[in-house]
Amino acid sequence: MKIAVIGGTGLIGSQVVKILNASAHEAVPHSLSSGLDLLSGQGLREALKGADVVVNLTNSPTFDDASPSFFQTTMDNLLAAAKAAGVGHAVILSIVGADQVPDLAYYRAKVLQEDILRTGPVPYSIVRATQFFEFIPAVLSSTADERTVRLPATLLQPIASVDVAQAVADVSVGRPLMGTRNVAGPEVFSLDELGKITLAARGDHRTVITDNNAGMFAAASGDALIAKNGAVIAETTYREWLAR
Numbered sequence: 001m002k003i004a005v006i007g008g009t010g011l012i013g014s015q016v017v018k019i020l021n022a023s024a025h026e027a028v029p030h031s032l033s034s035g036l037d038l039l040s041g042q043g044l045r046e047a048l049k050g051a052d053v054v055v056n057l058t059n060s061p062t063f064d065d066a067s068p069s070f071f072q073t074t075m076d077n078l079l080a081a082a083k084a085a086g087v088g089h090a091v092i093l094s095i096v097g098a099d100q101v102p103d104l105a106y107y108r109a110k111v112l113q114e115d116i117l118r119t120g121p122v123p124y125s126i127v128r129a130t131q132f133f134e135f136i137p138a139v140l141s142s143t144a145d146e147r148t149v150r151l152p153a154t155l156l157q158p159i160a161s162v163d164v165a166q167a168v169a170d171v172s173v174g175r176p177l178m179g180t181r182n183v184a185g186p187e188v189f190s191l192d193e194l195g196k197i198t199l200a201a202r203g204d205h206r207t208v209i210t211d212n213n214a215g216m217f218a219a220a221s222g223d224a225l226i227a228k229n230g231a232v233i234a235e236t237t238y239r240e241w242l243a244r
């Protein structure tokens with residue numbers, strides 16, 4: 001299969017390209033740095049020429065109130081071009097429980113992205129993943145100072161990006177799901193506990209203070225971000241990943 005991977009230089013996109021090309025498919029990465037701008041549409045028609053599948057792994061440059069307009073414009077451009085090129089399957093990567101956290105602009109933006117795909121003209125699949133292990137350090141540093149890291153006790157079920165990439169690759173070469181596949185890591189942690197494990201593994205002596213108002217994940221409560229029945233559970237544990 002010929003697969004255009006938009007955002008193919010990113011954390012997930014680059015791994016999806018590698019997995020697909022190692023399994024005898026032809027995956028071609030496209031992104032801003034290769035001259036494709038999904039916001040303006042520049043380079044899109046050429047990128048989709050002859051593609052059986054398009055996988056959209058781009059990300060908004062900000063997680064704030066500007067993110068809905070990024071996903072609106074990029075999805076409108078993508079679907080119009082995919083339809084015109086006769087692409088038979090469009091795949092996006094969203095977030096488990098995004099619809100359960102309406103107070104976060106970025107999560108609202110991901111739900112909007114899903115809605116545009118679902119109501120659009122191209123057969124589709126949505127992969128929803130939980131928070132990537134690789135994203136945890138950025139979460140910690142956003143509420144850290146020299147001596148403390150403030151984190152809410154929000155429940156998360158994080159996953160290794162390589163396991164997300166495998167799930168996206170698997171879905172991309174299958175029949176369009178016309179629905180959603182959820183993927184999650186093998187363990188549930190509270191975020192403050194995850195912070196303690198991460199700091200200890202790095203020999204970082206700062207103190208984690210549980211603060212249910214700190215940072216973006218304060219907006220999620222209960223089991224909103226935990227995978228429910230039917231999710232694919234990946235194998236890599238957080239401690240295994242930290243030890244690599």
Ligand SMILES: NC(=O)c1ccc[n+]([C@@H]2O[C@H](COP(=O)([O-])OP(=O)(O)OC[C@H]3O[C@@H](n4cnc5c(N)ncnc54)[C@H](OP(=O)(O)O)[C@@H]3O)[C@@H](O)[C@H]2O)c1
Pocket residue numbers: 006007008009010011012013030031032033034036037038039040057058059060061093094095096110128129130131132135
């Ligand atoms: N973080 C999480 O825990 C999490 C969880 C579930 C789902 N997700 C979703 O996973 C997806 C991929 O995330 P990621 O971390 O792999 O992203 P990333 O590493 O930030 O990569 C973003 C990619 O998008 C490209 N890009 C950005 N703006 C573009 C534009 N206007 N036109 C074309 N390409 C553009 C970048 O290209 P250049 O490299 O050329 O600049 C890069 O290839 C996102 O949609 C995100 O919402 C994230």
